[in-house]
Amino acid sequence: MKFENKTVIVTGGGTGIGKTTAKRFFEEGANVVINGRRDDVLKQTALEIDPSGKRVLAVSGDISLPETSANLVKAAVENFGGIDVLVNNTGKFNPTPFLDHTPDDLESYLDTIVKGTFYPSQAVVPELKKRGGGAIVNTGSMWAIQAVEATPSSAYSAAMAGRHALTRNLAIELAGDQIRVNAVAPAVVETPIYNTFMSEEEVAKVLPSFNAFHPIGRNGSPLDVAEAILFLASDSAAWITGVVMPLDGGVTARLR
Template structure:
């Protein structure tokens, strides 16, 4: 991935920041995006303000943000090789309490953000006859938890899983690989935002008896970005969450 250009959304914290760090350290050219400019700038500086990275703040649910990211990547690094659609929001809420504004919130950021960003980069990847798009989903799409009602965000994430397969089918002829990473419980600021004070208390959901670390998702993203013969797949980074339970 040296000198390859990677656009990463939601890159100011958690999984997205760790993915950016992983690619930057391996000499990829990285374009970081987040909606919060102050947090994004701070994260960029914490990563050492590397010369092989730039950042652009903007709401990924707005099509214009993705268009700006493409222009910046081409101006600075001359190509777009990988898009990692990491930006997303997630929180539990009982089904009967979900309001229209909740659905719009999750669909705008999770689904429309992924859709518009992919739509913006694919023309450049077609010109190159090569590219990789990596979407962030969740294992909960295929393995729901009764005590964690999250129908609103899950409908948007489920749509992302479906979009992955459709785009892989539509653009395979252009050598564009499209895959989903479905994380389990990963240590990140997300747990605190949804009221989980001790993320490790959720370790029992995984057969490996621990929660995941953000760098383990970054490793999967790097692997998929490098792969030339994997497309349309969902890679679970979940410690066995989806295949069994330990009583």
Template sequence: MIFDQLRVTDHVAVVTGAGRGIGAATAVALAEAGADVVISSRTEADLHDVAARIEQAGRKAHVVAADLSDPSAAADLARAAVDVLGRLDIVVNNVGGTYPRPLLDTSVEFLEAAFRFNVSTAHALTVAAVPSMLATGGGAIVNISSVMGRVAGRGFAAYGTAKAALAHYTRLAAADLAPRVRVNAIAVGSVATSALDVVVGNPELRAKMEAATPLHVIGDPDHIAAMVLHLASPAGGYITGKVIEVDGGLQTPNLEFGLPDL
């Protein structure tokens, strides 16, 4: 059956930023497809709720509350997967994000912090995970990038630059790690997570964003989780070094902050 290609039975995954939103949906999807999952974010209470959903799917969950803006904390997750669950097959580098800020208010420190949180943490976990993946034959890494790494909008110099870097890092890492470890990314569009609460909760803003999106809807975390599962499972076994756009068809930003001309 073709659907069997989406199974990851008895594999072990690490998902960062897994307390809610895309990370939580992804962790549960991987569990429903047969994986045990190490889940990590800052807020332990959120993680326990996700762990309960993983266990309801019949799989094991291991909770690690950590500040993943520290790359060393991200790297520690690879060791936790092997120590607690016995192996490591899948990494989802989901943690990231940076608040919009006008260019002239974007300090060097702010830019470097954005790069560290969105790229350095992914690199640290990747480097830590690969030896364990190779020990069991190989693995798959999925990085969560953004449409703002591809399109230009005012206020996104730090975030967009970091996500563009993560997208190209994906291609470079895939070249280095082929053929035994596949590395892909998802360029995410506007998805109904806590980062968009101010939009989703405002009917006028939501309607404006949906109207500017070719599919006329805001995405759901499950849309991204489904693509992560595809890329991490045997169904994606002939895909590496690619950035898959799951963004409702965007070619330009669908929400402007109204920053004036200088």
């Protein structure tokens, strides 16, 4: 198992990509600490992944607050002895015309995505240094690379571009400490995030229409993204840092 005796923190770990990523790390032998706002959902996910309750911990809290990241680190160190991998996976997505964004709306994207990368990374890096190195993997977005006319999302894209910029900057700054920092940039991935602004009926109708958007012919799945995250966090990627990896079924290759 690739992550046996390793400890991993996954933010946004209650559903979708985060849940699948946490499950895959657990299956590969890791101890996992998951974070999200909804305590009930988070605890249910933790028990679903690990019914024993011994190797997956749920620590709820607002990731835009530094104290939440401090609590995550404290839980990981007290229960598992240290930290080896951080996955910054928080996000929100609601296509909105540029002129319709409110100040509170913009702030919510910056809180969830930019602060949700900055503060966890700040809290975790000292622990990674104690281990002699480690990995941070950020869930970015194709929308930070390529605008999509069908889904106007300027606030989301700007925040994700900030996550991409943090990826590259931290990769350089932390390389001397053997801490690798990378990101994945997915296109359309079928996760519950779409249910936050569409009904079940709308999701069932709209999502399949994006299959053809991807040259490979289908939308992505949470497992597609999780496997890429695990690769970047693993020793197989030991000479990879500062990369924003497109996970888009060929979309950006076609548009360049």
